[in-house]
Amino acid sequence: MEKPKTYINRQVLMHHSSNNNLPKSRQWPLFGYLIGMTALVAITYLYFVDIPVHIELIFFALFVVATGIPHGAVDHIVAADVYKLNQNYKDQLKFYGTYLIVMACLGALWIVSPISGFVVFMITSIYHFGQGDLNWVSSSLKSKTYLRALFVSRGIVLIVIPVVYHWQVTAPIIESASGFDITYIHWLVDHALYIAVIALLQHMMLMLGLIGKIKTRFIVQEYSLVIILAFLFFIANPLVSFALYFGIWHSLNHFFELRDHLSLKNNSTDSFFNLYKHTVPFTIISLIGLVLLWYILGAAGVKDQMISVLFILISVLTLPHMLLINQMYDKKI
Numbered sequence: 001m002e003k004p005k006t007y008i009n010r011q012v013l014m015h016h017s018s019n020n021n022l023p024k025s026r027q028w029p030l031f032g033y034l035i036g037m038t039a040l041v042a043i044t045y046l047y048f049v050d051i052p053v054h055i056e057l058i059f060f061a062l063f064v065v066a067t068g069i070p071h072g073a074v075d076h077i078v079a080a081d082v083y084k085l086n087q088n089y090k091d092q093l094k095f096y097g098t099y100l101i102v103m104a105c106l107g108a109l110w111i112v113s114p115i116s117g118f119v120v121f122m123i124t125s126i127y128h129f130g131q132g133d134l135n136w137v138s139s140s141l142k143s144k145t146y147l148r149a150l151f152v153s154r155g156i157v158l159i160v161i162p163v164v165y166h167w168q169v170t171a172p173i174i175e176s177a178s179g180f181d182i183t184y185i186h187w188l189v190d191h192a193l194y195i196a197v198i199a200l201l202q203h204m205m206l207m208l209g210l211i212g213k214i215k216t217r218f219i220v221q222e223y224s225l226v227i228i229l230a231f232l233f234f235i236a237n238p239l240v241s242f243a244l245y246f247g248i249w250h251s252l253n254h255f256f257e258l259r260d261h262l263s264l265k266n267n268s269t270d271s272f273f274n275l276y277k278h279t280v281p282f283t284i285i286s287l288i289g290l291v292l293l294w295y296i297l298g299a300a301g302v303k304d305q306m307i308s309v310l311f312i313l314i315s316v317l318t319l320p321h322m323l324l325i326n327q328m329y330d331k332k333i
């Protein structure tokens with residue numbers, strides 16, 4: 001008589017925990033639209049191999065400006081919520097001060113040792129993307145070690161495939177930022193395909209541990225997502241595939257998570273568009289900053305260094321964002 005009881009309890013528990021925490025981006029019909037869009041871009045690459053570079057760059061810029069930058073531009077609201085900050089001078093100074101100090105630390109590291117700056121950026125990005133994608137399974141898992149391993153493993157798929165497999169495109173960007181040419185690592189270039197395939201397989205294997213812990217339907221969904229994303233990462237220009245992932249999976253999902261999380265206390269963020277409105281000031285400041293940088297570098301005659309400066313700037317700006325979001329999720333776990 002013991003068996004059926006345990007079974008029923010587990011079913012109830014699974015249903016309860018996984019349904020309550022299923023993020024918007026994993027719910028139908030949105031999940032279907034996003035997967036469809038991802039597949040559409042992949043199929044476009046499959047049939048039209050020679051997509052003009054300027055179209056690719058426009059696509060990249062569009063997503064970065066529409067959702068990428070804005071998803072970090074509400075960090076002040078997230079921090080106010082996570083650290084219970086008030087609108088007073090002292091608390092504001094605390095937030096902006098800490099944010100700037102973290103930025104300055106990574107900036108200093110980039111100057112002292114560009115390779116270390118780059119490595120810190122890659123490791124933290126891997127964790128941040130994995131956490132954003134898979135935090136919703138946390139309430140269904142007892143082992144936090146397995147959860148964190150899943151985050152790292154997902155992040156590896158998202159970063160290693162586009163960066164290593166497309167080394168012809170990414171190596172010059174990495175070299176201009178870090179001073180290090182990854183093509184010096186011969187095994188990396190010679191076995192780029194194997195490395196990318198292993199990056200994918202390790203995650204597919206680790207995800208098997210989810211069986212029995214979350215609904216089979218959600219596991220099938222998650223496998224489909226990983227396979228379609230990996231397919232896109234293999235065949236598309238890495239800037240395009242990354243922008244698509246960053247724009248419609250990472251950033252959009254982040255907005256939905258924040259809307260649900262923040263609206264509990266703050267009714268000015270209760271709808272998606274209300275939250276999006278809050279991103280406007282810092283998004284505009286970032287864009288003005290970018291335009292200014294372009295002119296300053298142009299005037300100084302070092303426009304070629306735009307990519308490296310931009311890359312370092314992105315890493316410096318995103319480190320406090322990644323640390324803050326980690327704190328936000330840790331409070332929820």
Ligand SMILES: CC1=C(/C=C/C(C)=C/C=C/C(C)=C/C=O)C(C)(C)CCC1
Pocket residue numbers: 072121122124125128159162163170173174238239242318321322
């Ligand atoms: C190295 C490298 C890339 C990696 C970019 C990364 C790692 C961005 C991280 C952004 C973060 C962490 C945003 C936070 O929300 C690209 C552009 C794919 C291609 C060129 C080479």
Ligand SMILES: [Fe+2]
Pocket residue numbers: 071128250254321325
């Ligand atoms: Fe982020």
